[in-house]
Amino acid sequence: MLKCGICGRTMTFYKDSKNGRTYLKPCSKVDFTTGKRCPNGASSLVVIDQFINDVMWKEIKPAMNVLNEQIAKNTEILDTTSSRVKELTNQKKDINKQLDKLLDLMLTSNDHRFKDKYSQLQYRLQEVEKELTELQSGDSDGKDWGDVFLELNKEIHILPYKGKSKDPKVINTFIKKYIDPIVYKKNDLEPDKPYLKVHYTETVQQAMEVYKQYRKEMNEKLEARKQKAIL
Incomplete structure (x- = not known):
């Protein structure tokens, strides 16, 4: 699900035996023409998890709420x-x-x-x-x-517990229904703030488009009310 933002290779995680924490492995793809390894570095799983949680519960869920309301009305x-x-x-x-x-x-x-x-x-x-x-x-x-x-x-x-399960396989299967893939690139200046870009699945993408249009219409109505109040 996590792709390297430099070479496109699927990235994996490892668990540190000393502190028990899980980390994203540095990209291991080697350019055989130069013998150099991809420069994309590692990151903590905590950072990746927080990003996914923000996307799932602060972006996707509200968007699906709006679309669900539209469907319920019609x-x-x-x-x-x-x-x-x-x-x-x-x-x-x-x-x-x-x-x-x-x-x-x-x-x-x-x-x-x-x-x-x-x-x-x-x-x-x-x-x-x-x-x-x-x-x-x-x-x-x-x-x-x-x-x-x-x-x-x-x-x-x-069933939000699926996204908060302790079983990595359950979490991965759940998230991939909404997001696939996530593109990762290390931020050398701020390692705790890597560059992450989400690619939504097709169904979620349509929900996001409806949500975007809904927000635009709501903002236009709000602006119209402000203008009317001024006049």
């Missing part, structure tokens, strides 16, 4: 999307059946009308598949985006 958005996916899936099956029948007819007849109809159906099939892909783009397993969001929203609100 639940038909999710229902409509789900219905449309089913409708398009059935259309795709029906078109494929028609194409199979036409293909059989074309093998036994030279009637140009069959070819024209076949071309029309192929074009329609492409349109259906394109719309299906767009509606299902929220998850690689083909789940509806709304369903994926609701699952993540439930975990971050109802």
Whole structure:
């Protein structure tokens, strides 16, 4: 989940046997053309954990709160999307059946009308598949985006203990649903303040965009009220 901000290599941790603390290992990638090792240095796990906690609970959770409120106010958005996916899936099956029948007819007849109809159906099939892909783009397993969001929203609100578990595997699996990867680069001037950049997962990225727009609208309304009060 943690990537080197210089060479892109996945970075790992180690536990100090003397003090029992966990640290991020210096990047060990070697440039074989020069024989030099990547200069990205180490950091304490405490610093990384604090950064992740701030992102999870101060950035992502509020954003998902806002999006959840929007969905709660307009639940038909999710229902409509789900219905449309089913409708398009059935259309795709029906078109494929028609194409199979036409293909059989074309093998036994030279009637140009069959070819024209076949071309029309192929074009329609492409349109259906394109719309299906767009509606299902929220998850690689083909789940509806709304369903994926609701699952993540439930975990971050109802099951936050997963993110605070003592089991590193549980924590890692939980966090990677929201953030993947985090890019790290050592700050030589202030070692306790490394350069860290978050890459959100696709579903969370959409939630963050909605949150950004929401904040913008709220600020505009607040500014309008101030201006009105002045006048």
